[in-house]
Amino acid sequence: MTHVESVVCLTRQTNYIEQSKIISLSPAGEILYKESVNVMYARIEYKGKVYYSYVFAYFKYDYMPHYVVYDPIDEKFDIVAYFSAKCDGHRQIGLMNEHEDGFVRKSKLKINMGEIDSCAGYPWLIEDVSVFKAIEQSNQVDEKYITLAKEMNANIDPDKWNEITNEDEAEDMMNHTGGFHDWYLISITAKSNPYSCEEEATVQLKFNSQAAFDAILEFEGGICIDFAFGPYNRIYSSSVIFKDDMVYWVDSDEVDFDHIKKYSSIRAEKLRWKFVVKEENDW
Numbered sequence: 001m002t003h004v005e006s007v008v009c010l011t012r013q014t015n016y017i018e019q020s021k022i023i024s025l026s027p028a029g030e031i032l033y034k035e036s037v038n039v040m041y042a043r044i045e046y047k048g049k050v051y052y053s054y055v056f057a058y059f060k061y062d063y064m065p066h067y068v069v070y071d072p073i074d075e076k077f078d079i080v081a082y083f084s085a086k087c088d089g090h091r092q093i094g095l096m097n098e099h100e101d102g103f104v105r106k107s108k109l110k111i112n113m114g115e116i117d118s119c120a121g122y123p124w125l126i127e128d129v130s131v132f133k134a135i136e137q138s139n140q141v142d143e144k145y146i147t148l149a150k151e152m153n154a155n156i157d158p159d160k161w162n163e164i165t166n167e168d169e170a171e172d173m174m175n176h177t178g179g180f181h182d183w184y185l186i187s188i189t190a191k192s193n194p195y196s197c198e199e200e201a202t203v204q205l206k207f208n209s210q211a212a213f214d215a216i217l218e219f220e221g222g223i224c225i226d227f228a229f230g231p232y233n234r235i236y237s238s239s240v241i242f243k244d245d246m247v248y249w250v251d252s253d254e255v256d257f258d259h260i261k262k263y264s265s266i267r268a269e270k271l272r273w274k275f276v277v278k279e280e281n282d283w
Helices: 129-136 143-153 167-180 257-262
Strands: 002-004 021-025 031-035 040-046 049-054 057-061 064-071 076-081 093-098 104-111 114-121 162-164 183-191 202-208 213-220 224-226 239-243 246-250 265-268 270-277
Touching: 040 064, 040 076, 049 064, 049 143, 064 143, 076 129, 076 143, 104 129, 162 167, 167 183, 167 239, 167 270, 202 265, 213 265, 246 270
Parallel strands: none
Antiparallel strands: 002 239, 021 031, 040 049, 040 093, 057 064, 057 114, 064 076, 104 114, 162 270, 183 202, 202 213, 213 270, 224 265, 239 246, 246 265
16 A cells, blocks of 8 residues: 655645746857756736746735736736735736746845845846846847747646656645645536447546635546535545555545545546636635
């Protein structure tokens, strides 16, 4: 029996990016690539637009987090505050990954809005304050930076399913969802094709979180559901178990497999998962 412990941590996701790259510039202005999945990127809702972008730098100003992103609609860099200035509670940035591979930090960065105590981001941006100021003033930046941003953002696939085939992939899911700690199971949906004996049935569990994203688990093949529903269907912890070529999701992180009937669980031949964006009124 193998057992993957759940780990409580910030909700984050790396597997949306098919072939992630940290991209930097050489002193001669050539684009350099380094394979990585530990990059920061986000879903942005800003000025009536919705898009996904790497975060190229971030900082706090007047206690508010701000993020430097690339707007593919208007084809320009922008600095977006975490919350809307309208004080309506609208979250403009939904971080889907908070890793900082390739980032450097700079203190006392002086830009037009004032002095920033600390800023983290890619060296080509925060070590050349003229680029930062140009973005801040919505001025045109060198075309090499536009090309760089487009190359990076082209790798983002927010609708990608993440397959769970081994302990490392299961642990990755647990890390990114915090083991579903304090999440709520809000729906179970079953799907089958009555006209095909070859197409496997699937079952989806949708979970609601306190973050900007919810999550869906999808089970396929050999499905067995043993679930008890409470008043709120609140999940306190969970685990993934691999046994006899089957995968189990269980609503506890302290599971004795010989007594698995004590817990709510779903068994299947295949398991995959992905984040889903909340409805607008949840943001």
